Amino acid sequence: MTVKTVLHQLGRFKRDAIFCVVLTTLEVAMEILLPFITAIIIDRGLEAADLSVVYRCGALMVGMAFLSLIFGTSAGRFAVRASSGLAANLRQGIYDNIQTFSFSNIDKFSVPGLVTRMTTDITNVQNAFMMVIRVAVRSPLTLVFSYVMCLIISPKLSLTFLIAVVFLVAVLGSIMAVTIRLFNQVFRKYDDLNASVQENVSAIRVVKAFVREDYENARFSKASQNLCRMFVKAEGLLAFNNPAMMVAVYFCIIMVSWMGAQFIVGGTMTSGDLTSLFSYVMSLLMSLMMLSMVVVMLSMSMASIRRISEVLQETPDLKEPAHPVTEVADGSVDFDHVTFSYKHGSGKNALTDIDLHIKSGETIGIIGGTGCGKSSLVNLICRLYDVDQGTVRVGGTDVRDYDMEALRNQVAVVLQKNTLFSGTILENLRWGNPDATEEECAEACRAACADEFIDRLSDGYHTRIERGGSNVSGGQKQRLCIARALLKKPKVLILDDSTSAVDTATDAKIRQAFAKKIPGTTKIIIAQRVSSVQDADRILVLENGRINGFGTHEELLATNAIYQEIYESQVEGGGDFDQPA
Structure with missing residues (x-):
């Protein structure tokens, strides 16, 4: 359900994802046929001393390689567009949903937690999605097609590859089950780290006034070290991917070399078949290695997907009535x-x-x-x-x-808690009434006694307010907020x-x-x-x-x-x- 919620945000970029999958399939088909043609060149061209076969098959290989390049490049472009579009839609979807939240909904999510979801988590999902529609499509297709070609060339020898595949699936599945749980904890530590940074930066004047820099440094270091320890633990488990992969690779190479040599001596396999078999074995094992990378990325992204889905699936506690009243009779x-x-x-x-x-x-x-x-x-x-x-x-x-x-x-x-936004004084006042004239804004400021300090500013109502109103005093900020409210009449x-x-x-x-x-x-x-x-x-x-x-x-x-x-x-x-x- 959580994955479905995230993928629902693809929207118009779904077409790009489909194009990427189709083009990747065509790219794999071209690559899988190349070793087969190589075997023909060796058996029917080189060993038979027929250069016409070499020329024809060589030209065909060049053409197929060129098509594979075009398909792969186009698939890469569509993958980038689809993943970037998904990330943009996720950010917009989360932001739009937050705008509908009541205060009780907002109370469920910390501000640092929402920031982490819209930055780190979405970046993880973007990278994972690009790998899924590109690598996670390419690798299984390469694996299946390579294995089919291996079965065609030598059914007996193909059984050794099946043993390697089962071994890797068991190892990678065990690693993924543990790391998903660990990455859930990692992103909670991210929230703690962001909370520490946000609190320190927003209250930096208080920190310096009470000479608490060392204390804040220690607090941040603790949060950072906790995050580091969790990452080391998770990445340490993922490090078992490569050793497991190399065991499978060397096992397959040894079995192909030993058994293939026996088959050639026995006359049941040609040199061209053995050469193409080696190519298919390496393609098969490389696809498994790429799949292990996808497993790593998915392990990280599943925690992010769950956290993003929590925000997207959150429904506002306050509901609009079926037949809303639009006029307020009076101020009682x-x-x-x-x-x-x-x-x-x-x-x-x-x-x-x-x-x-x-x-x-x-x-x-x-x-x-x-x-x-x-x-x-x-x-x-x-x-x-x-x-x-x-x-x-x-x-x-x-x-x-x-x-x-x-x-x-x-x-x-x-x-x-008074809040002003970056922009001019006039722009801040017009939050109360976007259509208010400058004279109406000045009238509201006179009622709130804000005109006393605005008139002393060199740019008057066009003076820029820094983010959070940091360049005005607390009393000035309060008076501007009162004037802003008065403009609503x-x-x-x-x-x-x-x-x-x-x-x-x-x-x-x-x-x-x-x-x-x-x-x-x-x-x-x-x-x-x-x-x-x-x-x-x-x-x-x-x-x-x-x-x-x-x-x-x-x-x-x-x-x-x-x-x-x-x-x-x-x-x-x-x-x-x-x-x-």
Whole structure:
């Protein structure tokens, strides 16, 4: 099933693969007939002193060799096209499927693991497929045709070749059974190595700030050595291929030389037959040697095929409804006794019995300790995950009844981890609205207070953002992400701790701009600072995935112990870091 899944990606390159097989067959046919004609030249031409036979057969051999060259070259070209096309289609297929994944699907595969599948694994499959349609077709055909010709020349002597074939099949089969299991482990080590590199490079500033270079070097070396040991073990087993091959080769040469000499002396075989028999024996054994190489490549690629198939066969957990709703009526949000866990059925709930009703246009603050379920709550609104129990409604409609694209276009989220892409500031902003004019982008930046630093840049909105936004500060990145979300003109705007890196004065300006610019939009603000949510219409206090309190700032100060504690620690205890006490 896994192999079928991978080969299904051949698509239009299936024709190239078929052409390669046909041309390889013709190439083998030409090569197999050459020793037969050589025997005719020796027996009927040289020994009979008939040069006309030599000339005719020699010309025929030249023509057949030329045809074999043309067939082989053309087959090679088609093999390259088919294998490269398969690799390109596999990359595209994996990438396209990843785009359909929900967050729960993505959680099953690590990022380094997906990178390994799209690079190392696909390269292994590409090389193996090229060998299969070229070498794995050529070698069995050569083996079969050579053996048939050997049977025609000397049935008795051909039995010795059968013994060699059975011996090699037994040895190679045993090696392949063990190495496939080892290569499965090897590619898991590849994932560990890629994870180590990715984590180190992405957090290189932290590594240097804490002078942890030696520790990271040791960690990488450990992962690299583990990979090296596994490869040595697997390749060590594969090294038995050549000794087994040489045993078979020498056995066949000795048997042909000894028995062939007896047959010639006895008059049952001619010199030409023995010469052609040697050629067929070498062709037969060379085809077996090439097959052993294919076995090695397949041993490596089977692990890669399985890993690629896992991604291709993964189906999105979130399904589009049969008759999707495409319009979001308003920004009202309702949670009707919602329970949610990241691993369904595990009993470890991220949210438990959430009953919450938000009116359209309200500003709602959410506050609580780390891990209390704040991000999990807002992820359900735009249907990044599905609930275990209960219902989440936006605009009065269950989010599971919406077309997902239509829902997410009306529910803008500025996530906790802000991401910018390589390109200009303008190009990044237009992720929110590809058709936005430069003036609309500037208006959104003014509302997000991003214009303050953009205007100071020499190229303004055409300033290039490096990969990951490495050339802007955390606060600047947050403001650009907020502006990008505002360009969608959503009915619900969610800020998941998205102003944590800006000072409180700028935070206040952003909230004031929201009140003026998007009064009809429902605004849900997750924050760690009381100052960011105290002016909200109502504030939700979460504790261990449950609602602990819900009301205005004044009501919670009077009645909610958790909110009182947070307020006292931040305000009466000295204020926020960038405000005077």
